[in-house]
Amino acid sequence: xxxxxxxxxxxxxxxxxxxxxxxxxxxxxxxxxxxxxxxxxxxxxxxxxxxxxxxxxxxxxxxxxxxxxxxxxxxxxxxxxxxxxxxxxxxxxxxxxxxxxxxxxxxxxxxxxxxxxxxxxxxxxxxxxxxxxxxxxxxxxxxxxxxxxxxxxxxxxxxxxxxxxxxxxxxxxxxxxxxxxxxxxxxxxxxxxxxxxxxxxxxxxxxxxxxxxxxxxxxxxxxxxxxxxxxxxxxxxxxxxxxxxxxxxxxxxxx
Numbered sequence: 001x002x003x004x005x006x007x008x009x010x011x012x013x014x015x016x017x018x019x020x021x022x023x024x025x026x027x028x029x030x031x032x033x034x035x036x037x038x039x040x041x042x043x044x045x046x047x048x049x050x051x052x053x054x055x056x057x058x059x060x061x062x063x064x065x066x067x068x069x070x071x072x073x074x075x076x077x078x079x080x081x082x083x084x085x086x087x088x089x090x091x092x093x094x095x096x097x098x099x100x101x102x103x104x105x106x107x108x109x110x111x112x113x114x115x116x117x118x119x120x121x122x123x124x125x126x127x128x129x130x131x132x133x134x135x136x137x138x139x140x141x142x143x144x145x146x147x148x149x150x151x152x153x154x155x156x157x158x159x160x161x162x163x164x165x166x167x168x169x170x171x172x173x174x175x176x177x178x179x180x181x182x183x184x185x186x187x188x189x190x191x192x193x194x195x196x197x198x199x200x201x202x203x204x205x206x207x208x209x210x211x212x213x214x215x216x217x218x219x220x221x222x223x224x225x226x227x228x229x230x231x232x233x234x235x236x237x238x239x240x241x242x243x244x245x246x247x248x249x250x251x252x253x254x255x
Contacts, residue, residue, distance in 0.1 A: 004140050005132050008048070009125045011182065015045050016121045023118070026109035035076055035105065042068050042117075047178035051147035055136060057120070057127035064117040071113045075104050081213060085226070093222055145186055151176050152252075159249045166241055170204035173197055173248075196244070196251040203244040207237030 018041045025034035042065050049065070052058050082097035108114060131137055155172045158164050177197050180189045189197070210233040217223040217230070 002132070004144075005128055005137060007185075008052070009128060011048055012045075012121065012125055012128075015041055015048070016118070019045075019114075019118060019121070023109045023114060026105040029105050032079075035072060035079060035108065038108070039069065039072055039076055043174065044178050044182060045121075047175065048182040050151075050175075050179065051144040051183070055128070055131050057124050061117075061120050061124055064113070064120050067113040068111075068117050071111060072108060075101060075108065077212065080209060081216070084209070084213075088226070088229075090226070093226075096222070141186070144183055148176075148179055148183060148186055151179055156249075156252070159245055164245075166204055166238070167208060169245065170201065170208060173201045173204070177201065193251050196248040200241070200244040200248045203237070203241040207234065207241045210234040210237050 019038065022034055022038035022041060025031040026038065046062060046065050046069075049058055049062050053062075078097050078101055082094045082101070085091075085094035085097065128137075151172070155169070155176055158169050158172055177194075180194075210230045213223070214227065214230050214234065217227050
């Protein structure tokens with residue numbers, strides 16, 4: 001058990017260092033990938049914590065991570081849209097979105113939400129060590145294995161549902177991917193499965209972007225020139241996503 005606690009603590013420290021680096025990059029306002037990396041690191045943290053629910057400090061840390069996610073989601077959505085518009089030659093439309101991001105990176109770096117997350121994350125290893133001394137971590141490995149297995153079962157069930165919600169499936173794929181990264185000794189993904197997970201996540205991400213942008217166009221008239229193209233992208237995205245999910249299901253559950 002001690003070995004498992006050591007590994008979890010090492011992962012926590014590694015993620016804390018990455019978050020601090022992301023905070024510094026946001027503060028400097030020179031790195032276009034800083035916000036994305038911050039969000040990915042927070043997602044990895046939440047995947048690490050999910051099997052530990054019920055232990056001291058986990059609820060507080062999950063809530064803090066969730067608040068950082070909620071704070072940064074609209075900013076990341078704006079980033080992605082601006083990058084797409086720039087790529088498609090809509091420079092003025094892109095510039096309007098980028099202007100809305102002015103000052104937001106520093107605001108995230110200095111936000112109460114991120115400060116709270118970092119504060120709790122800094123002391124969390126001590127909570128784990130205390131729980132270990134109190135005998136609260138007995139059966140830790142089976143607990144983690146049970147949660148990982150349940151996540152795979154939930155994904156399988158969703159993939160087998162003809163009326164599956166693509167957005168929910170996308171989140172479930174992220175969950176199993178990041179959980180496998182958090183606990184590689186327990187959830188060894190064959191290279192073929194990892195490839196299929198990444199392909200499905202990307203296809204669903206492209207579909208989700210078009211779907212979300214069409215919703216935004218209903219409230220933002222200047223996006224109307226893009227609507228027809230997004231409708232085509234959405235239709236093609238649905239087909240690409242469904243094909244990717246069929247391949248994923250075959251690789252994971254029918255081999």
